[in-house]
Amino acid sequence: MLRRLVQVGARELSRAQSSTATAEKWDLYAGVLVERLPVVSKSLNPLEKQFQDLLWRVEYENSLKSDHELKHEREIVQAELIKQGKIQVDLEDGGSKQTAQDLKDAYVEELKKFQLGSRTTPDDQANKTTSTNRCLEDTLYLLVKQKLGQQEHLILPQGKREEGESMRQTAERVLRERCGQELQVLFYGNAPVGFHKYKYPSNQRTESVGAKVFFYRASLRSGQVPEKVTKFEWLPKEALNGKLTNAAYAESVNKFLL
């Protein structure tokens, strides 16, 4: 009961605060950071490679010989003895027997036939930024061409909140409107991950002075943005920073990029 009272009190207090703060009105926007998570693991850097080699070497040194190795050694000794003529060649048995070396050669041959999947895709070579099938080792982020004021900018999809919506609902609606229905994403919770605010140019301020954008993080499950809806690009972090022209916006976005 007491806690309830305190909560209510706090709520009223903060409301009073916010009402004093609304002397200048801000528009609320929801932005969505859609990420395509890495598909393949990172390739090792030189130090990691070196250390892995060391670990494998130590593992080999500490291991015991396997049955296969023992068989191989026995056969070598036997072949040596036959060469020296100390024992007779057992024709019935020896002809059909597969030696350890034969088996090993067969295994190596089989392994050679197997080709690992390529870590680079045709879209990588073509530098097709609209494709999600590229930069498999990195996280890709979605940028969408959007009109702010008179100009078009390449930014994270964003949109204005409507009355009665929570910010999360706004974010979901905005993504649907900007990027179509086919894009299936998973939102990470109800809380925004980042924030950015900017003021409108002074000649365009009618009732509100600027926009406060609350960013939500979501990961791509399946689907793609239809080409005809908007211009868009999937970019890794470095390229993303190159594309964001507004320095303040880029700084705000970089705060919640991994």
Added chain:
Amino acid sequence: MSLLGAFARLGLQRSGGVAGVAVARCLHTTPVLCAEPLKKKKKLDPQIVKQREDRKKKKIEKQIRRLEKNARQLKPVEELEVPLELIDEKDKRQRKLAPLSSAQLEERALLKKQWAHYKHDERVADFQIIDRLVQAQNKALAELRSESEELYQAAIDIDPQLLPVAVKGPVATPPIKDYVSPDGDYLHQSMKWEVK
């Protein structure tokens, strides 16, 4: 019988012998039916009773002991047991490698140190990223709260759709198109263990 006698005596007193006999004839009494002499209770020797109880107790205790013994006996994990032939042939199976030279040892030690530094830096960088993300989120929530308390409350609500979480990979190789996985034989090797 005493009742009859009493009446008889009454009748005799009142109206002579004949009438008294007639009264006695009209009065019937029934004997108690279905009765049976009580059985004699078997008396048990208290010592025997005690013996029996002891025996019962012992039996249960024995069962408990047996169960406890079994409880400590765990199901063997085959993979964890060193096969006997490996123990027997250990000398034969040991690799006879030339001992490492001091230069090699030095090189390995250096590499390990370098690796420790590298991992440390990596860990510190990770923590910095986490700090940055938490800060960014706290700032966003604080701003949202200053705008509207209701929106803030909606934002800090738990999202039940997130559970259960299903996460897939990153994997070592991207999926290979039109790859036919070689068919193998399926051998079911795991043993069945039963409690005796």
